[in-house]
Amino acid sequence: MQLFTKTEEQLRIVSVKEDRIDAAVALEFKDAMRVETEDGPDTVVLDLSQVQFIDSSGLGAIVAAMKSLGAERKMALAGLTPTVERVFQLTRMDTVFSVFSTLDGALAELQH
Amino acid sequence: MAHLPPFEISVKCSELAVRDALEQFLHALQPLQLSVEEAGTVELVLAETLNNIVEHAYPDPDTAGDFTVACTHQKDGLHLQITDQGLAMPDGTTPVGQCASVDVDLDDLPEGGFGWFLIQGLAKDVSYQRIGPDNQLTMRLAVAVH
Numbered sequence: 001m002q003l004f005t006k007t008e009e010q011l012r013i014v015s016v017k018e019d020r021i022d023a024a025v026a027l028e029f030k031d032a033m034r035v036e037t038e039d040g041p042d043t044v045v046l047d048l049s050q051v052q053f054i055d056s057s058g059l060g061a062i063v064a065a066m067k068s069l070g071a072e073r074k075m076a077l078a079g080l081t082p083t084v085e086r087v088f089q090l091t092r093m094d095t096v097f098s099v100f101s102t103l104d105g106a107l108a109e110l111q112h
Numbered sequence: 113m114a115h116l117p118p119f120e121i122s123v124k125c126s127e128l129a130v131r132d133a134l135e136q137f138l139h140a141l142q143p144l145q146l147s148v149e150e151a152g153t154v155e156l157v158l159a160e161t162l163n164n165i166v167e168h169a170y171p172d173p174d175t176a177g178d179f180t181v182a183c184t185h186q187k188d189g190l191h192l193q194i195t196d197q198g199l200a201m202p203d204g205t206t207p208v209g210q211c212a213s214v215d216v217d218l219d220d221l222p223e224g225g226f227g228w229f230l231i232q233g234l235a236k237d238v239s240y241q242r243i244g245p246d247n248q249l250t251m252r253l254a255v256a257v258h
Contacts, residue, residue, distance in 0.1 A: 022130070023167075024130065055156065056224065056225075056230060059226060063223050066221075082148050083151075083152030091230070093214060096214050
């Protein structure tokens with residue numbers, strides 16, 4: 001599971017460098033996210049712009065990653081591709097996260 | 113609209129087998145030139161169905177068998193028949209697939225149980241039968257309708 005992480009103006013930005021977050025890699029994703037976010041800024045932006053497909057296991061892993069941040073910290077999602085966005089909409093999980101269509105849009109909003 | 117002859121793919125069960133099967137299946141649909149949304153529907157429904165087979169019908173990887181996806185293209189969409197020789201569906205029927213509520217505290221947010229909800233929401237005429245040693249799931253995907 002390739003994740004690329006940087007910290008910028010009080011934001012931890014994690015970019016997923018994979019085409020898919022599915023059942024085959026859901027556990028691996030969850031563990032890798034824990035490593036990337038166990039300390040650092042209160043707001044984590046998960047950049048999904050490279051991810052073309054998630055299934056319900058991938059969705060569950062993203063939810064688990066957000067829950068592991070605890071109530072004091074927040075996770076925003078950026079760059080959802082069409083099929084990924086639809087999974088969030090159908091399950092209404094798009095109401096639980098702040099969702100931004102692009103990473104730049106997320107940074108502009110969250111850095112103020 | 114191109115008409116697709118019936119086809120069938122068969123894969124030995126494992127977690128990476130689902131990726132393999134999806135790739136083969138979507139490749140076979142290429143002549144239909146599905147939109148991104150239609151292809152997404154097909155991939156999602158089939159992924160959830162096959163993940164369920166890997167997880168529930170063949171829980172023991174050492175004895176896991178094959179699954180087969182047969183597809184016919186008709187006027188009202190793609191008709192799929194998915195077959196495996198694993199454990200039967202509990203209760204002999206498909207789960208209703210209710211969506212877990214997301215209006216809950218952070219700690220109570222669901223991390224699973226979306227699979228059947230997505231299948232029932234995106235596929236039509238979903239039906240399950242146990243025939244001898246076979247689990248047979250049939251469904252229709254209203255894509256490439258003509």
